[in-house]
Amino acid sequence: MPTASATVEIAGSGLAELTCAWLLLARGHRVRLRSPEPAAGPRPLLLNELTLDLLHSLWGCEPLVDCHRLTHRQVCWGSGDDAIGQRLPQPAAVVDGARLTEHLLGRLAARHPDVLSETPGPPRWTVTAAGSSGHWTAGRRHLLAGEALLAPGADEATARLVCTELAWLHLTPLGGGRALLQAMIPGPAARPTELLERLLAGSALAPALRHAPQTAVAIPAAPRLHRTPAVPGRILVGAGAIRYDPLSGTGTAQALRTAVLAAASLHAMATGAPQGPLCTYYTSRLRTAFHAHLATCARLYPQAFASPAWQHEMDACRRRAPLLRGDGDR
Template sequence: MTITIAGSGLAELTCAWLLASRGHRVRLRPRPSYGPRPLLLGEDTLALMRALWGVASPADGHRLTHRHVRWAPGPPDPPLAHPAVVLDGALLCRRLLDRLCARHPDASRPGPEPAGPPHWTVTAEPPTGHPGEHWTAGRRHLLAGEAPLAPGQDDTTARLDRTDLAWLHLTPLGNGRALLQAMVPGPVARPAELLGRLLAASELAPRLLHPPETAVALPAAPRLHLLPATAPSTCTPGTLLVGAGAIRYDPLSGTGTAQALRTAILAAALIGSAAADTPPDLLCAYYAARLRTAFQEHLTTCARLYPQAFPDPSWQHELNACGWPGTPLTG
């Protein structure tokens, strides 16, 4: 069975690795890299990566030991032991791509194309014309920018704080730098300016030498594709969406990377079952149902956590959107 992997993100590469290791013919169509991307991986996610890829923890990441949280009004919780590694996600994917190509060189060779279309295409980006659409649970955006830590600050503890308008997360990156993120309840015209104001209103301000000078605002509400899997036909391959193209978690959960890996595992299992003559339509329906269940559980968690922190009316739309969408997912 021939599978095209259209992309080079963590979910796509992991699916390619699993399929190639099971004897499937994999053809890679990697995407270009868009520069460094800080990625925070907890111990559970690192253990999952080790189990899938057979590699040890990244040696060049910045290691964190604790997490300090102030979610509701009042004093923060005591620091919790929370081992994690901060690394460049783009660099990690390049190294995994190298490992994949070294172990399975046929995946990267142009070679003759098989007769007829490939059986499946796996991607994190829905192709043009892919049926279905995303259900997005809200309008919230994540602001992100880097800044230097103030002298003498602990660079082994990640910190979560809140204001009436946003939650903020400070992640030390090593070498005296930190990533500051803030989740706000809607689009933002001037992200660096708002991020600076939020920092000043939080207890994180003394930990940075100054606010980030530049920042980006990214859509970050939970999102689910309503048709993440389509079966092959006589003319076209089947399509399996993985990673954030299939399901995106709220960054507050801290489990987005692990969820992306799980979609890769499930997609590889689906293709293996299809190769063993299980009807692809049934497998695609099962894939969609599994993602819907995970999405519902995630929204339930958001609906429980967010009202504890944000009584502000500006968050009401987001709090309402945390409820299970119901009808759009049952049609």
């Protein structure tokens, strides 16, 4: 138990916010949830084995509900004679992110029913994933996403990644003959459904689906970091603080790590450590992780795309590095 406790408001019900609340309560802090209702609508998440282990270690239970298990990942990165293809054993699970957070919220409320009650007095800290303006964004790429039916006999235990001249595409079996098709492109898309259909038709994934997704959305997906994820009175976690390129496959794990670091920082402040240096430390840890992620993107994307359309994205990853060392904004 800490020698002093903080009153912390958790503004949101995402995976990072709920995990931060769970960890703070375990250390004896007063926590209240604002807007505890999980977001509506399915959100398929592909969780690799390391992320599953991290979830289990943090929550002390098997956190998955109605998941679809995968056993392999097949990757063909690049095009033409230079393409590198591999099929690797890679256990993973596909879970509805909305149902997962609903399950964890129920576990949290059952163990600590007071989190849903009003705590007297203003909170000392607010934890949220709802980042305000003030981000560094490395590029302008978008992710197209839509669901479709798998072709008869298609492998439902293997996730597949392939490249075309303009995009990389990822096919994730969801179970029950359904699949999520995603395509990363180097900019916005005016007609995402039509573009996703064309990209699928020109890829090696086309035979795996009965047809292209009937509807698709385009989501901004370039790596992004909040300039000041921690200031006295507020800590940003999850995608509000840092967002990785979906290619990394570690977005959920990174969101959980921000929750762990935020909870540790808040606990240290509540027990007497100065706020300013800890906020600086939190920010520097996220900047270091973001810098390493951009370096990975800058190395991987040129291996797959010779198209001039992708040059902006590669340059954006390289240009952001000086900003993360504190050389100014430009």
